Amino acid sequence: MDRKEDDKDTEFIKEEHDEKRNYIFQKSRVTKVAAVIVIVFLIIIIIGLVVSGTTFFDSSV
Numbered sequence: 001m002d003r004k005e006d007d008k009d010t011e012f013i014k015e016e017h018d019e020k021r022n023y024i025f026q027k028s029r030v031t032k033v034a035a036v037i038v039i040v041f042l043i044i045i046i047i048g049l050v051v052s053g054t055t056f057f058d059s060s061v
Helices: 029-056
Strands: 011-014 023-026
Parallel strands (some): 011 023
């Protein structure tokens, strides 16, 4: 029977100077810029959904 490895030592964010291999994000400039870009796009999408919802379903038109 195959035994799965435990991922208990996996970290969410890895510091730049650490030599670990089990991490999800690395604390670096690229990761920070990518996170900001994703957040901005999500905000733009949410604003677009709200604006389109109020425009298409406006009863005064």
